[in-house]
Structure formats: structure tokens, C-alpha cells
Amino acid sequence: MKTARNVLGIVLVAAVVDISCADPAETATPRARPSIPYVATRSDTVQDMLWIANAGKDDILYDLGSGDGRIVIAAVSDSNVRRAVGIEIDPNRVAESRKNARKARVTKRIEFIEGDLFATDFSRASIVTLFLGRRQNIKLRPKMLRILKPGTRIVSHQFGMGEWEADKAFTVRTKYLGMYGEAWNPFALNKKVPDYNGNESHFGTSNKIMMWVVPPPIAGIWRGKVKTEQGLQNLKLTLHQRLSEVTGRFKLSGKTDMEGWVSAELWGNHTRLWCKPDKVPYGRFELRFDGHVHENTMKGTLAVVDRGKIQECEWKARRDTVDFTGMWEWPCASDPRLVQLLIERRDGRLFATYFDQGQETPVTDFYDWRGGFYFTLMIGREDNGSIRITEDTGWLIGEAILDDDVLKGRIEFYPLSENMSGEPDEGKASRPVIKDWTPRLVKP
Ligand SMILES: C[S@@+](CC[C@H](N)C(=O)[O-])C[C@H]1O[C@@H](n2cnc3c(N)ncnc32)[C@H](O)[C@@H]1O
Known part of the structure; x- marks a missing residue:
């Protein structure tokens, strides 16, 4: 994967390349590739995933992007879960899963939904399993924390959740790696941001299984x-x-x-x-x-x-019941100009938008904790995954609670490092800015 940098300081990054390194016997040739390719989890790793989640008779398991249905089928036949559901976008895989379930004689407590995992409801789950990719995990993270009950276990094969540290994790020896695909990632070593990947292992003969327990909104x-x-x-x-x-x-x-x-x-x-x-x-x-x-x-x-x-x-x-909707304003990290965060309620849900110099960016990684919120936003990453370098490029991370109508918290800005290692260098442009944050309400 090549990274080209021109004199104007704009970095072009090759789009994500997915290199499948799974056991070829277990992996059928992908047809028209969805954004996440089909690579099967090895059967011994499926058992590891069910084990780390402590899957049992009271559980309802959802495998998001369920491939040939192996996790869903094993959850019922080996861990005896109450119900297991697979959500899969590829109709051929869904047909194959149904056939596999019939073969395993476990059709009764199993369902395969043909659909997009980002648009399908899985709020009944007590266990969610994932083998998607870190970017996909991060994209899914706010939805999971919004719709899943506190206490739900999320298990991911191989890929982490950036700065969200796993509650349980283990490494297994394996003959074949699952899959690896990553665009150039200058924040790979920064534990504070969603691009952090130091908790994953993509090379060699080991693989990671991680589990997170959904927390309650307690702020x-x-x-x-x-x-x-x-x-x-x-x-x-x-x-x-x-x-x-x-x-x-x-x-x-x-x-x-x-x-x-x-x-x-x-x-x-x-x-x-x-x-x-x-x-x-x-x-x-x-x-x-x-x-x-x-x-x-x-x-x-x-x-x-x-x-x-x-x-x-x-x-x-x-x-205390509070309402932090409105337009909040504060001086930006790289110069004293003012930037804003608009928090709005639509259909009973909070949405946030970041405003800077007439540009508005939706804050998709936003968490409503009722008494406060948390958000992360990568400024400068284009929809195709490329990164545009300016002095404002980097991760903006904010957290606050509302106390007596005043928002109080912390704002952090991790600029793109000049040395691109993900660790801040000594240059002024790449030093993180971490500040107490009391943005001003400019429009209720
Ligand atoms: C890496 S495979 C994992 C398969 C299975 N979970 C396993 O571990 O063996 C990812 C699967 O997600 C499916 N997929 C990709 N994008 C999807 C989407 N938006 N909604 C539902 N399934 C999707 C792919 O077709 C593929 O079967």
C-alpha cells in the first residue's frame, strides 16, 4: 500500500485493501465483495468466542455479518443458547447458512436475516459476535451502546475498538490469520483514539479474541x-x-x-x-x-x-435530569477562532454536528450518557478513507456533563503527527492539546 505526499502537504492514502489470509479450505471465493469481505472464523476460534462470552441457555446471540452461519449454529448446538440470529447481506451466504442449519438439525432456535447489519435491529441480543474490521467496529460502536442493554457482551474476533479497552481478551495460537486490511494509520499507537490498533495482532501465528461488556450510561x-x-x-x-x-x-x-x-x-x-x-x-x-x-x-x-x-x-x-441540546461554542485548539458543536434531539435520539469555518461535519461517534456525553471525530479523513493534511487534521475527542446548566468536561485534540508514527513528536504542530472544557451555550 503506497502513501504519496506532495509539496502542498496533502497526503493521499490508498483505499483499504483486504488481504484474506484465512484457511483457503474454509473460505469460498468472494463474489461481488461487500465492504467487509467474507472470511470464515476457524471452527476452534468460534468455540473460543463462545467461551469468552460464557454463552449459555439464557442467551440470545446475534452474529453481525454471519457468513456461512457457523457461529450462529455452534451457539445453539454447542453452547445451547436460547436463540441465535445471523444478519448477513449476501443472499448466497444466507442460503448456505440455512442449509448448514438444516444439516446440523438446529433450525428451531435459529434465524438468518438477509440484510444490512448497520440497518437491522439487534437490540434483543445478550451476546453480539463480530468479525468485521476495526473501522466497522467503530462505525457500529455508537449503535451498539445505544440499543444494547447494559451487561450485553460484545465479542470480536481479531479486531479491537480503538481506545475502548476490552474487558476480557486473550491471544490464541493459530495456523492461519483471519483477515487483514488497513489503510495507512498514523494513529495506530495512540491509545486515546479510535484508530489505536496496538491491542490487535495481525501478523505471526497468533490471533486475538476480545470482549466488551456494554456499560450503563452513568455520567x-x-x-x-x-x-x-x-x-x-x-x-x-x-x-x-x-x-x-x-x-x-x-x-x-x-x-x-x-x-x-x-x-x-x-x-x-x-x-x-x-x-x-x-x-x-x-x-x-x-x-x-x-x-x-x-x-x-x-x-x-x-x-x-x-x-x-x-x-x-x-x-x-x-x-439530575438535564438537557444539553443546543449550540455549544469554544476556541479551537490550533488558533483562537471559535468552533461549535450542535446537539439536537430527533426522533427521541441525540445527534451532534461539528461546525468550523462554515464547514459542518456530522459527529457519528457520539454517546448520550443522559447526564453527559462523549464523542470522537477524526477531522480531515475523507469518505474514501484518504486523509487531507492541514494543521486542523487530527482526532478531536470531547467529554462533558451538565452541572447547573454549565457543560464541564475535557476536550482533547491529537493532531496528525509530522513523523506519522502516531506518537506525538517534539514539533509544535503535532503536540496533543488536552484542556478542561466549558463550552458556552450560544443557541439553546
Ligand atoms: C469476515 S466475514 C465473517 C463471517 C462470520 N461472522 C464468521 O466469523 O465466520 C464478514 C461477513 O459480513 C458480511 N457483511 C459485510 N457487510 C455486511 C453488511 N453491511 N451487513 C451484513 N453483512 C455484511 C459479509 O458478506 C461476510 O459474510
Whole structure:
């Protein structure tokens, strides 16, 4: 694959090339190629995928781009899932899958839908399996996090989800690799952006299986009451969310005033929070929450640890309901001109558009966490995958919550590096910009 760079600083990148390296016996010659080619997952890897997801009798599995149906059929015949559905765009593959299901005598709990996985509903899934490609995974990511229930397992063969770190992953020895196709990727080593691919393995004789558990939308301001040695107090939790990563602050007020940081662990909607005050000696006071998030309610057990005494009680907090639709404006990273993010609600869903110097770009990788949001946007990548280099080319990543009608969060800009290694070099143009972000509402 060739990269040409001309004196005007415009880089042209060859379109994605897919090189199939799968076992030829398992891979029929592709006909008219859809954007994702047909390459079968090896049968032993199918078992690995079902194993990492812990697939069992209560599960509904969807294989998106189901090929000859092998994952769907194995899910029913080997893991005994309640139902398994394949979505496949190629009618010949669908016919082949139905034939394979009849041969395996598992037609009853199986369905093959001929259709486009990006346009088909799979919200009933408790397990989703993928063997698509990282770009396709990223394209699918916002839909998966919007429609799938918290706790749903997403398993991907070979390809990762960029900066969204897998909850479980393992490497297997294999004789043949699945497939490899990648346009020139200058951000391959940057763990903060969706182009990161350091968690995948495409060469040699190993292959990766990764699993993510769908997190609940937890960002925002949560309020509850806490009984401490001093009496009943108000607790405010401010939680920020980037996919499965949650960080935050807490504030206790009333009989005493105390604040500090919150660390969090999510496993589906099972949530653990740990509140530690800033200025109190280690171990003197802390709050530990273990419970679940459902809509705008957090419920579970709260342990108050106060000078060695631990008091546990049932606990509940409510999230502030907020509306962050509108046009938000802030000074852009590379010069002081103003740029905007428009957040709109259409058909009950939020959509975002980025505006810069009269140009508008839809922000397709956008996540509505109810109390806040997260988005990523690659500025300068054309629809055909080529990258146009200007000083504004790079990944823009934002995260914020709405607190008292003010958006508060962080904005990051990772410019295209001059040395193109994906690691920032010493040149000014390629240094990442990471800032606290309080954009101004200019139009409600
Ligand atoms: C790499 S193969 C994986 C097949 C199967 N999941 C497996 O692991 O053996 C990807 C499959 O996705 C199908 N596909 C590509 N684009 C699709 C789309 N937009 N909607 C549904 N299926 C698609 C292809 O026809 C191909 O069969």
C-alpha cells in the first residue's frame, strides 16, 4: 500500500485493501465483495468466542455479518443458547447458512436475516459476535451502546475498538490469520483514539479474541443522603464517562464539608464506586458503593468507613435530569477562532454536528450518557478513507456533563503527527492539546 505526499502537504492514502489470509479450505471465493469481505472464523476460534462470552441457555446471540452461519449454529448446538440470529447481506451466504442449519438439525432456535447489519435491529441480543474490521467496529460502536442493554457482551474476533479497552481478551495460537486490511494509520499507537490498533495482532501465528461488556450510561450529577457519625448529610457525585471508563468527584455537605475523588468500576450495570476524601489521612474516611444503575436511579449498598468503623446500609441516589441540546461554542485548539458543536434531539435520539469555518461535519461517534456525553471525530479523513493534511487534521475527542446548566468536561485534540508514527513528536504542530472544557451555550 503506497502513501504519496506532495509539496502542498496533502497526503493521499490508498483505499483499504483486504488481504484474506484465512484457511483457503474454509473460505469460498468472494463474489461481488461487500465492504467487509467474507472470511470464515476457524471452527476452534468460534468455540473460543463462545467461551469468552460464557454463552449459555439464557442467551440470545446475534452474529453481525454471519457468513456461512457457523457461529450462529455452534451457539445453539454447542453452547445451547436460547436463540441465535445471523444478519448477513449476501443472499448466497444466507442460503448456505440455512442449509448448514438444516444439516446440523438446529433450525428451531435459529434465524438468518438477509440484510444490512448497520440497518437491522439487534437490540434483543445478550451476546453480539463480530468479525468485521476495526473501522466497522467503530462505525457500529455508537449503535451498539445505544440499543444494547447494559451487561450485553460484545465479542470480536481479531479486531479491537480503538481506545475502548476490552474487558476480557486473550491471544490464541493459530495456523492461519483471519483477515487483514488497513489503510495507512498514523494513529495506530495512540491509545486515546479510535484508530489505536496496538491491542490487535495481525501478523505471526497468533490471533486475538476480545470482549466488551456494554456499560450503563452513568455520567452526570447524582444526589443522595448519607448517614455519617456526624448525622445525615447530602452526597453529590459528579461522574464523567468515556465508554466504560468512569472518573469523578464527590462532595459531602451538611454537618461536615468534605470532598474528594471517586474511582469506579463497571461491569454491565453493576457498579462499584469508591469515594476518598482529598485532605483526610489515608483510611480515616471513605464511602464504598456496590450496586446497580437503572435509568436515573442508583441503588445498592453503601459502606461508610469512619475511623475504623464500618456502617453498611441500603442506599439510593437520583441523577439530575438535564438537557444539553443546543449550540455549544469554544476556541479551537490550533488558533483562537471559535468552533461549535450542535446537539439536537430527533426522533427521541441525540445527534451532534461539528461546525468550523462554515464547514459542518456530522459527529457519528457520539454517546448520550443522559447526564453527559462523549464523542470522537477524526477531522480531515475523507469518505474514501484518504486523509487531507492541514494543521486542523487530527482526532478531536470531547467529554462533558451538565452541572447547573454549565457543560464541564475535557476536550482533547491529537493532531496528525509530522513523523506519522502516531506518537506525538517534539514539533509544535503535532503536540496533543488536552484542556478542561466549558463550552458556552450560544443557541439553546
Ligand atoms: C469476515 S466475514 C465473517 C463471517 C462470520 N461472522 C464468521 O466469523 O465466520 C464478514 C461477513 O459480513 C458480511 N457483511 C459485510 N457487510 C455486511 C453488511 N453491511 N451487513 C451484513 N453483512 C455484511 C459479509 O458478506 C461476510 O459474510
